[in-house]
Amino acid sequence: MENTNWIQIRTTCKAEDVEAVCAVMCMINNGLMIEDYSDVDGVLDGVYGDLIDEALLNADRTRSAVSLFVPESASPAETELMLKDRFATLGMDVEVGHSSVCEEDWAESWKKYFKPIRTGNRVVIVPVWEKYDAAENDVVVLMDPGMAFGTGTHETTRLCAALLENYVEDGCRMIDVGCGSGILAICASKLGAGYCYACDIDPYAIKVARENVELNSCENITCEVSDLVREVDPASANFDVAAVNIVADVIIRLAPDIGRFLKDTATLIVSGIIVERAEETVAVLNAAGFKVVEEKRENGWFAAALKKA
Numbered sequence: 001m002e003n004t005n006w007i008q009i010r011t012t013c014k015a016e017d018v019e020a021v022c023a024v025m026c027m028i029n030n031g032l033m034i035e036d037y038s039d040v041d042g043v044l045d046g047v048y049g050d051l052i053d054e055a056l057l058n059a060d061r062t063r064s065a066v067s068l069f070v071p072e073s074a075s076p077a078e079t080e081l082m083l084k085d086r087f088a089t090l091g092m093d094v095e096v097g098h099s100s101v102c103e104e105d106w107a108e109s110w111k112k113y114f115k116p117i118r119t120g121n122r123v124v125i126v127p128v129w130e131k132y133d134a135a136e137n138d139v140v141v142l143m144d145p146g147m148a149f150g151t152g153t154h155e156t157t158r159l160c161a162a163l164l165e166n167y168v169e170d171g172c173r174m175i176d177v178g179c180g181s182g183i184l185a186i187c188a189s190k191l192g193a194g195y196c197y198a199c200d201i202d203p204y205a206i207k208v209a210r211e212n213v214e215l216n217s218c219e220n221i222t223c224e225v226s227d228l229v230r231e232v233d234p235a236s237a238n239f240d241v242a243a244v245n246i247v248a249d250v251i252i253r254l255a256p257d258i259g260r261f262l263k264d265t266a267t268l269i270v271s272g273i274i275v276e277r278a279e280e281t282v283a284v285l286n287a288a289g290f291k292v293v294e295e296k297r298e299n300g301w302f303a304a305a306l307k308k309a
Contacts, residue, residue: 007076009083010067013094018064021094024086024247025068027274028079035065075114075153082154085180086247086272088202114153120162123187128215139190142215143183144208159296159303160245160271161187166294167267167305168193172240175199175261177254182209182223184243189218193241199226237261243269245303248277255288264308267293271303278302 009028013021018036025032070076080098087094116126126132128144164187168174171194176185179198189196198209198221209223239262244251251270258268268290273281275297282292282304290306297303 005072006069007072008067008069008099009076009080009096010065010098011083011087011094011096012063012065013092015062015064017092017094018066020090020092021064021066021087024090024092025066025083027086027247028068028070028083031068033067033069035067078153081180082156085178085202085205089178089246089250117153117158119158119187120165122165123161123191125161125183139187141183141186141190143181143186143212144215155298155301156245156272156303157183159298159301160184160243160269162296163269163271163294163303163305164188164191164241164243167241167269169240170194173197173238174241174243175237175239177242177244177258178246178250179209179223180205180245182212182221184245185209185221185223186212186216186218188241188243189221190216194220196221197237197239198223201225201227238263239266241267241269243271245271248273248281251281252284255284255290259289259308262308266308268306269303270306271301273302275300275302278304 011021011025015036018034022032022034070079076098080096084096087096114127116124116130116132118124122137122139123141124132124134124138125141125143128142132140134140161184164184168188168191170192172192174185174188174193174196176182176188176196176198179185179200182198185196185198196218200206200209203225206223206225213221213223237260242258242262244254244258251273262268268285270281270285285306286309289309291309292304293307295302295304
């Protein structure tokens with residue numbers, strides 16, 4: 001039996017943020033390893049103080065670390081990128097790194113597991129280094145994610161792309177909020193959208209998105225650094241479709257505002273939501289005037305398409 005190589009994804013954060021970091025990382029799995037030394041001083045005052053290892057005595061009490069372990073075959077690079085994306089979106093000061101049992105070139109080794117992926121009935125995400133013979137009705141999206149989240153291997157991206165197939169119409173206007181690699185805006189463009197606006201708070205993600213837009217010859221996509229949709233002028237927006245593949249907390253935060261950017265007949269597609277937060281997120285969207293018309297679930301992740309009620 002072939003041995004499994006495991007990649008450790010390790011985050012470091014302020015000690016007071018460790019619970020929030022755990023909440024985000026539990027979106028991947030619950031098998032977390034937590035290194036938190038903030039209570040060491042309390043232990044020193046007790047009867048076991050003399051038994052504390054010197055390394056623990058010298059540990060930084062203000063910082064904590066949380067790790068999870070991902071099999072190399074399960075696209076750990078995508079997991080790392082997703083965590084970086086989520087923490088940045090939440091405005092959290094968290095460092096994300098990795099190490100592996102069998103050390104390899106991180107920038108290259110993960111590529112062997114990124115193969116062409118069919119996300120729905122028509123869209124196929126193809127890494128730029130792979131050869132793919134397209135079928136007659138395939139919509140092929142070429143992707144070189146660099147170090148921005150969005151290759152199509154993660155459930156959140158696949159679910160969102162699959163929903164786009166059902167709601168993007170010829171000539172429509174689409175906005176991709178938290179665009180990462182630009183994958184969803186490119187999917188919409190190739191499905192027939194007339195104009196797509198892709199925004200992200202990460203300047204590097206926008207750089208990668210622009211490169212992927214050029215790779216796919218999608219001249220109708222604008223990519224800009226923006227604080228989600230808050231810097232978009234609602235008067236000139238009037239989008240027919242919005243894709244928000246981020247995290248439940250941010251979707252909840254955006255819910256009262258997102259409707260201002262959408263036509264009355266528009267479709268809002270949300271993803272990046274763990275199933276445990278689905279009911280809460282949908283309730284907030286309902287209160288903001290949206291009604292679920294379609295939902296999808298995969299491996300503990302939830303996505304939905306909603307219309308204005």
